[in-house]
Amino acid sequence: MSCYVATFHTHLAALTTARALAARGVSAKMMPTPRKLSSSCGTCLRYEAEDPCLSDMDVDMEQVCTLEAEERYIVLIKKA
Structure with missing residues (x-):
């Protein structure tokens, strides 16, 4: 299992x-x-x-990252 962080516009x-x-x-x-x-x-x-569950993200999702270590994020997907 992986740890993910998803950011949003709203x-x-x-x-x-x-x-x-x-x-x-x-x-x-x-x-x-x-x-x-x-x-x-x-x-x-x-x-x-x-998995990052991208199909469950709202359309106003900004980005989804994996959390690799304390405060170390790797961007998987980023919307403009």
């Missing part, structure tokens, strides 16, 4: 994605977005899953 997108992940059985925690990743809406999701 708080609603983060909440919608958290609900979609929960329906899939993936526990996601809403938390403040690390400044290393974004300053967009300020809310991100941190979750652990077998």
